[in-house]
Amino acid sequence: MTPRLETITPSTFETAVGIRVRPDQEHAVSPVVQSLAEAYVHPAGVAWPRLILEEDRAVGFLMAFLDIDWYGDGSVRRSGLWRLNIAAEEQGKGYGRFAVDSVAGEIRRRGGTQLYVTWHPGPDGPEEFYLRLGFHKNGETSGGQTVGVLEL
Template identity: 70%
Template sequence: MTTSLQEITPENFETAIDLRVRPDQEHLVAPVVKSLAEAYVHPDIAWPRLICEDGEAVGFLMGFFDIDWTGEGTDFRSGLWRLNIADGQQGRGYGRFAVQSVADEIRRRGGTRLTTTWHPGADGPAGFYLALGFRPTGETSGDQTVGVLALN
């Protein structure tokens, strides 16, 4: 079994946009098609990828690099913008693989921390991110918690 990332191409575009999280999680993360639209209008910062197991799509991630977080030119961040693990594929390590893949890319680009956001509450993914070592910064982005992972 080999887990890998694939760039989004015309050949796998339909597979990517057909990927769905569990119905009870749809309110927690944007659909892949919205992420790809955002990547289209922000090609300089967005890094969309399919997560594949032996060539089969099991998830989607979108990283971001060097976003001016506050808009003041003083706080540039990189991290995980979106993470969608397909219905029926969760609990198999694909989310952990996704976070590690983005962390590796940030390190490759010279970064030392990974930022992400998540919906708070019992039905949100806070436990997943906290178990990976993310720590809430005390900030929010809209209604989401902002967390950071040091990449030592």
């Protein structure tokens, strides 16, 4: 496996928005097109959307948030994984781990020491995936989702 990240361009846009998670996961993660719209409306540099490719095949999408004002009052700045959409037929092949490792590397490169993520709670959510990767719940919620943090 030699996955890589690629910036989304006009020539890869349709491929990116065509990525679909399993039907039972659709309630827990926004579609790629919504993520790209959110990236567009936030200040430049806040969102870091990337296509995950294996050779020339799109296997997923990630979007990180970089150095955001977490509470909106200037008191806390955080970076982390905002969205992770692994194509339904590509799940269980290590692409999710690759995505988390890639975001961790980018945050480290920018001087960060923690990677935050939120996830949909419940038996059908990705909690076990994130906990296996070393995230721990920090006791917070955000928009009804569990907040986890990974020390880098």
